[in-house]
Amino acid sequence: MTSGDVGQAPDRIPFEDLAEAIVDRLREAGASEDVSRILALNCASCERDGTLSHGVFRVRGYLDSLTRGWADGRAVPEVESVGPSYIRVDGMGGFAQPALAAAGPLIAEALTETGVAVVALRDTHHFSALWPELEGFARDGYAAIAMIASGKLAVVPVGADRAVFSTNPFGFATPVDGADPLVFDFSTSSMSHGDLQLAAAEGDQVPPHTGVDAEGAETQDPRAILDGGGLRPFGGHKGALLSLMIETLAAGLTGGSFTYEVDAEAPEGAHTFRTGQLYIVIDPSRGGNEAYPSRIRAFADMLRDAGMSRLPADRRYANRAAAAALGIPVTDVIRELLGRE
Amino acid sequence: MTSGDVGQAPDRIPFEDLAEAIVDRLREAGASEDVSRILALNCASCERDGTLSHGVFRVRGYLDSLTRGWADGRAVPEVESVGPSYIRVDGMGGFAQPALAAAGPLIAEALTETGVAVVALRDTHHFSALWPELEGFARDGYAAIAMIASGKLAVVPVGADRAVFSTNPFGFATPVDGADPLVFDFSTSSMSHGDLQLAAAEGDQVPPHTGVDAEGAETQDPRAILDGGGLRPFGGHKGALLSLMIETLAAGLTGGSFTYEVDAEAPEGAHTFRTGQLYIVIDPSRGGNEAYPSRIRAFADMLRDAGMSRLPADRRYANRAAAAALGIPVTDVIRELLGRE
Known part of the structure; x- marks a missing residue:
């Protein structure tokens, strides 16, 4: 990664242009127009918001899996x-975001009529x-x-004498009265696979344990961890228990593949994995709890007052505002995507 | 705590006798027959299964809150x-287990008819x-x-410059084909409050961080942590995020009190807290996923094969079997309960 010298603005690209460039690459690799747009929007959003490990850095993996x-x-x-x-969704071997989008109307109906939507995606x-996706649900209340x-x-x-889990991410989002949603996601490993790959690519050491x-x-x-080794769960045995739960629900309950099943069948060079995802979405105000958004606001204000200056997603929103004003910083990975090497 | 010398069996008490003794104490403190039986069954079950920090050790706290x-x-x-x-439940200032039991018929109906039950308890x-409670759901499938x-x-x-969360426990259970359920619960703090109190009572040091x-x-x-200090979340910032989510859902979504609200209003000497609990219960087999229990069994077998000799709840089931055969070991706390000091 490069950054501009002091006093010299780094090269920037508008969000829409970056998304369009990703759409083009995905379409070239065989994805449909709709699928390409959904994935590109997701990917460009990660880049815009500073989630670089899940941004343009991942386009190569999408292309490898498609081709x-x-x-x-x-x-x-x-x-x-x-x-x-x-709601159960069989993704038919495609990507999760288009599968979730396909379930959108049924999810909206379930939430409006019952206040709850359990969405189990497999394959x-x-x-x-x-x-x-979580932020979108929270913006809808x-x-x-x-x-x-x-x-x-x-x-x-x-x-364990070998790797038995994947990095099995977990995430949560909630609306907040008069403010952007609180949103977080994290891998249940000590480090995300994306960050590990970035560290390996840049030759950095990773923290102990x-x-x-x-x-x-x-x-x-990081190269030794990637090359036949493995990450530890975060937080010792509690993190391992969360990972066990995630495998159980996101693979078992959905009918998707467990990590130990799918890893063996993925072809050489595959970067994406045919597994499962579980979303649990709830209307928190339903049934007389209309005070919910304002109570979450008061809770968040209390946390900031106690010194927690950065709450979940604050940094993403700040990056997003900067990108809206200035464009998205053009990294080497983006330069490669754009053919500007 | 005392234990018997080698070759000499410790004093034991049958599960039913222990539960009955707890019922008597709770009734003396003003609880109804039903509430006393539900709480005593829970408390004696924790003691029987070796969850001593949530067993008879806690009767004093129940009595203090009642009196x-x-x-x-x-x-x-x-x-x-x-x-x-x-389902929303207003506990009317009583205990959570009787409130959950009161919702039992509606929960069963929701699960049978829809495959999902979100149960939000407040007050x-x-x-x-x-x-x-989690094990019970898993035993029902x-x-x-x-x-x-x-x-x-x-x-x-x-x-943060002060305590802003409670130990906010999280738990999960799943049925397993031909075996006892996998069940875990843990505090999102570095240590449970019960274990911290036990360490303080016994004069032990706690681990770094x-x-x-x-x-x-x-x-x-541990006394310094209890006396105006505080626990850290487990697992660094990820544990803190989980705790934030639990406050948001178990207090905000349920309409119960956040920790920062309720702590100030609890009377001197109170050991229980009027907050909220959220249960999300799902029929994992519904909708063509009948293979679920056998797939979880295969997953658990894989974990054991990889060297994870103790899976969630294994130790509790072993303690339970021993207690069924021999009775529950009589600790000092039990001796005090029974008036045998």
Whole structure:
């Protein structure tokens, strides 16, 4: 990554132009127009908001999966209501975001009519951050939880002699009265796979207790962790328990593949994984709880007053405002995407 | 705590006798017969299964809350269906377990008819582990998540100048084909308040990074953490994010009190807190996913094969089997309860 010298603005690109460039690459790799637009919007949003590990950096992985025929860029998801608040989606080997979008009308109906939507996606590839979809639910007034069986065997809990979990992200969003939603997502590993790959690409060391090498010994070399070793869960055994839950719900409950199943079948060079995702979306105000958004605002104000100057998503919103005013900083990865090397 | 010498069996008490002794104490303190039986069953189950920090050790706290008139041992919960899969319960200042039991018929109906039950309890005191209720849902074939705004200001995230969260427990359970359910619960603090109190009572040190003293400096003295200091969240900022989510859902969504609200109003000497709890219960097999229990079994078998010899709840089930055969070990706390000091 390069940044401009002091006093010299770095090269910038408008959000729309970046998204359009990603659309073009995805379409060239065989994705449909709709799928390309949904993925590009997601990817450009991550880049704009400073989530670089899930931004343009990931386009190569999308392209690799598409060109290998591993992810189907033209899949037509099958959406089924299995209860008034319960929706199952078979992504048919496509990506998760288009599958979730295909379920959009049924999700909206479930939320309006019942206040609850459990959305179980299977046979879907998820290769991005969780926050973009979560933020959307929160902007519509809903509290939302998401979890992914992310599908690359990568995490070795203490006691295990090999990787048994993926980085299995977890996320949450809530509306806040008169403010942007509180939104977070995090991997249940000590570090996200994207950040680990970035550290390896840049030759950086990672913090102690991040992971183990192929022999199971602790290491701070990200390449050793990637090369047959594994990450530790975050937070010791509690993080491992969360990861176990996420596999159980995002793979088992959805009918998607567990990490230990899918990792073996992914073709050489695949970067995305055909697993499952679970979203639980709830109308927090339904049933006489109209004070919810203002009470969350008071709670957030209390946290800031106690010194927590940065609440979840604050940094993303700041990056987003800067990008709206100035454009998105053009990194080497973006330069490569644009063919400006 | 004492244990028997080698070769000499410790004093034991049958589960039913222990539960009956707790019932008597709760009734003497003013709780109704039904409430006393529900709480005693929960408390004796924790003791039986080796969850000592939430077992008989906690009876004193129940009694203190009852005799101070802070928790209402005769409360009649108000249960309302606010959607086919969404139930709100006003605990009317009583305990959470009787409030959940009062919602039992509506929860069963929601699960049978829709496959989903979101159960939001407010104005309820929860003073136990989460696993007893979660295990029950799993034995009935459901996957269940629970979270509590536990109501004692106790947790100081990095960056905060005071405690802003409680230990906010999180729990999960799932059925497993041909085996006991996988069930876990944990506090989102570095240590549960119960274990911290036990360490303080026994004069033990706690591990590094467990908490801070009243001046905000790290300490390993549990009394300093209890005396105006605070615990850290587990797992750094990710644990803090989970705690933020739990406050948001278990207090905000339920309409219960946030920890920062309720702590100030609890009377001197109160050990239980009038907050809220959220349960999300889902039928994982509904809609063509009948393979769920056997797939979870295969997943658990894979974890054991990888060397994870102890999966969630294994230790509790082992303790339970021993207690069924031999009775429950009589600790000093039990001796005091029984008036055998």
